[in-house]
């Protein structure tokens with residue numbers, strides 16, 4: 001994955017929820033090394049990245065982060081294809097349950113995930129702590 005190109009895609013695509021401080025190249029390299037083969041990218045024939053998502057697991061549950069497709073390439077099934085590829089790779093690792101979070105300020109994201117089979121859990125809150 002060309003990380004600079006993927007970072008550029010994510011920076012452009014997300015209204016909110018993309019943190020420059022958190023999404024550094026070094027952190028992404030560490031994530032990809034811990035989770036080989038699971039993340040997916042979509043490219044043009046000439047190799048230009050038009051979509052990307054990060055996928056990993058903790059031995060128990062799969063996770064997907066940073067799913068984005070450039071506006072020009074949306075609604076062509078690219079997001080769905082990237083999700084399918086990553087879930088196939090998770091299955092090979094024995095993982096058949098996935099969780100992901102969305103930011104409600106990214107319009108259309110919940111509709112996208114729901115329409116490809118992800119259920120919204122209404123009684124869970126997602127907490128975080130910096131330490």
Ligand SMILES: CC(C)(COP(=O)(O)OP(=O)(O)OC[C@H]1O[C@@H](n2cnc3c(N)ncnc32)[C@H](O)[C@@H]1OP(=O)(O)O)[C@@H](O)C(=O)NCCC(=O)NCCS
Nearest residue numbers: 068069074075076077078079080102106108109111112115
């Ligand atoms: C969300 C996103 C990744 C979808 O990618 P995409 O390649 O356009 O999605 P697909 O073409 O594979 O769509 C798959 C399904 O989701 C639906 N869908 C996609 N975007 C949608 C939207 N904005 N509103 C409602 N439904 C949507 C499609 O209609 C399709 O359903 P169908 O097969 O029943 O017609 C893309 O719109 C994007 O990059 N958005 C900006 C970044 C973002 O908010 N990402 C969400 C991360 S949580």
